[in-house]
Amino acid sequence: MTSPASRTGVGPLLRGWREQRRISQLELALRADSSARHISFVETGRARPSEEMILRLSEHLCVPVRERNTLLLAAGYAPRFTETALDDPSMAVVREGLERLLRGYEPYPALVVDGTYSVVAANRGLALILEGVPEHLLVEPVNAMRVILHPEGAAPRIRNFRQWRQHLLHQMNRQIALARSDELRALYEEVAAYPPPAGVDEEPYGAADPHEAAAFELGTFALPLRIEHGGQVLTFLSSISTFNTPMDVTVAELAIETFLPADPATAKYLTTALG
Known part of the structure; x- marks a missing residue:
């Protein structure tokens, strides 16, 4: 069974975070050592980003840790961050x-x-x-x-x-x-x-x-x-x-x-x- 995030795809989610932060594709590309063309391809679904690229973009977009897991799931990867109860x-x-x-x-x-x-x-x-x-x-x-x-x-x-x-x-x-x-x-x-x-x-x-x-x-x-x-x-x-x-x-x-x-x-x- 696929999650809602995986059905949406990682591209629109990343675009939403970028627009919320009011950062252009070019500015994000420069921060993440990528290209505006690649960022555009990722956001439109024409390119599948690697796990490391998702985490790098998340870092530069100040995406909360919980939502970074959501982005990874949307791209078909396993969550990277655990969620451990404080009483564990x-x-x-x-x-x-x-x-x-x-x-x-x-x-x-x-x-x-x-x-x-x-x-x-x-x-x-x-x-x-x-x-x-x-x-x-x-x-x-x-x-x-x-x-x-x-x-x-x-x-x-x-x-x-x-x-x-x-x-x-x-x-x-x-x-x-x-x-x-x-x-x-x-x-x-x-x-x-x-x-x-x-x-x-x-x-x-x-x-x-x-x-x-x-x-x-x-x-x-x-x-x-x-x-x-x-x-x-x-x-x-x-x-x-x-x-x-x-x-x-x-x-x-x-x-x-x-x-x-x-x-x-x-x-x-x-x-x-x-x-």
Whole structure:
């Protein structure tokens, strides 16, 4: 039985990725040490690319690892990249490394998510700032976007909710463009339709509150997350890390997000709360 990808053929798929990246056949050929004529023949099905050519073109088109397997299958080749469950014994070194990293970052919040923002690991710092989120949003697998954007989740405590929501939706849109994931698209449509938490439209951003003024200053180089906990507003800057040159689909789709305290008061609060 042939897969839908193999029936479509690799040529139209490669052309779709090239057009999405807004790269001409000539530019792609120069990057991949080929010719525009050969690229044209591949895209129209007049030439069958080798495995190495598919992988080379995929690299220059920034095709996600999962989709590189799809391209190989469409050309009649076996997938090159495995997809190993994170709880598989062979992934022990990855799990242990991630857990060590999360523990080492405490008391500051950090988490690891997969390609659809399901949380696969988190530390005590994140658990602290998510205290009070209702159980129905914490049922496994916990989804980070649902927890943050749901009006019953963390959203009511995020002081710059409109800005943070816009940032997260933009981030998801960029990932959808890269990964072409139906599951991710469905998640985006779900969380984008959530109503804002009560009162968010009436709360001015950056008015008289000195903390808001500080947030604007931070926003000149990075948008802060400002979230209330225990009567205090905590301010964070976030960063996202991924694995270099992954050879497994699961590892390729993991992202580590860390939240750096953006002021001394936030750092002191977390250090005191978690010891």
